Amino acid sequence: MSGSGDWPLWEVFVRSRRGLSHTHAGSLHAPDPEMALRNARDLYTRRGEGVSIWVVPATAITASSPDEKDPFFDPAADKPYRHPTFYEIPEGVRHL
Amino acid sequence: MTTTRAPRTAALALGDDALVLSHRLGEWAGHAPVLEEEVALANIALDLLGQARTLLSSVGDEDELAYLRQEREFRNVQLVEQPNGDFAHTIARQLLFSTYQELLYAELAGGSGPFAPLAAKAVKETAYHRDHAEQWTLRLGDGTEESHRRMQLGLDTLWRFTGELFQPIEGLDTDLPALHGEWRSAIGSVLRRATLTVPEGPQSGAWRAGAGRQGLHTEPFGRMLAEMQHLHRSHPGAKW
Numbered sequence: 098m099s100g101s102g103d104w105p106l107w108e109v110f111v112r113s114r115r116g117l118s119h120t121h122a123g124s125l126h127a128p129d130p131e132m133a134l135r136n137a138r139d140l141y142t143r144r145g146e147g148v149s150i151w152v153v154p155a156t157a158i159t160a161s162s163p164d165e166k167d168p169f170f171d172p173a174a175d176k177p178y179r180h181p182t183f184y185e186i187p188e189g190v191r192h193l
Numbered sequence: 194m195t196t197t198r199a200p201r202t203a204a205l206a207l208g209d210d211a212l213v214l215s216h217r218l219g220e221w222a223g224h225a226p227v228l229e230e231e232v233a234l235a236n237i238a239l240d241l242l243g244q245a246r247t248l249l250s251s252v253g254d255e256d257e258l259a260y261l262r263q264e265r266e267f268r269n270v271q272l273v274e275q276p277n278g279d280f281a282h283t284i285a286r287q288l289l290f291s292t293y294q295e296l297l298y299a300e301l302a303g304g305s306g307p308f309a310p311l312a313a314k315a316v317k318e319t320a321y322h323r324d325h326a327e328q329w330t331l332r333l334g335d336g337t338e339e340s341h342r343r344m345q346l347g348l349d350t351l352w353r354f355t356g357e358l359f360q361p362i363e364g365l366d367t368d369l370p371a372l373h374g375e376w377r378s379a380i381g382s383v384l385r386r387a388t389l390t391v392p393e394g395p396q397s398g399a400w401r402a403g404a405g406r407q408g409l410h411t412e413p414f415g416r417m418l419a420e421m422q423h424l425h426r427s428h429p430g431a432k433w
Contacts, residue, residue, distance in 0.1 A: 104227060125229055126227060126228070126229060127229060128332065129332075131328060132229075132328060132332075135233070135324075135325065135328065136229040136232070136233065139229070139232050139233050139236050140229065140232055
């Protein structure tokens, strides 16, 4: 019962009872999705009723690379023309 | 709390089942195959301990009942006192017992007896316990050759203790023998899906395996009790 082959890693996302969206709660090892779901229920929700749980095999997630952080995320804040702040809002538009 | 007084024999029978099984599952702490499974077993143990506390305190002081009764005064079925064995053995015990407990609590929750409030709460927990055991029965039974062999061995070994589950309990107006058919078909369908076979042996042996309700227990139970009660007996009257 060792080796991550039999017990792959799963990422757990939980939406709390009155929460609006699923939030990453943590990860766990489980042999398959059903067991991952049950383990997540024990580990991250204390079986509180009315919550929604998503489990995703960690291998299914593609993450942005930390090495490329700069070119990927730097918002080029010094180039104001990239930000939609120069528009005159036409009169009569209310819900913008 | 209910105002109807719980009948003592029945409360002790159901309470002792939960208490003893909870203690057995607690023995897995630190020893389960993986961390996640350890949490699951501990969770089930805690649910059962909660049920035991409610049931025992309905007929007396829960600590006195748990820690100061002798082996012969315990009314649990012999199935729950059986040692954990390997993981498959524990799962077999869980499947056989939680399937029974879920049926019984569903029945009690539907009635208006003194156990209805407890049963209404406990039946949800028990459904989860049954599901957990079922999931593992399917995986072990339909897993490797070795896991299949061990799962079948666990079921075969424990089978003779299952007849006792359906003996009538004094003070419990549930028709326990009538639950037997439902239990058997539930077990049968899980085992079929798990590629396992329903054991063919008798459900109670020649010496009538399963006299726990009468206070007659199997040999491993004495040692379990000694460990469970040791501290309380060494320091009588201590508060914690």
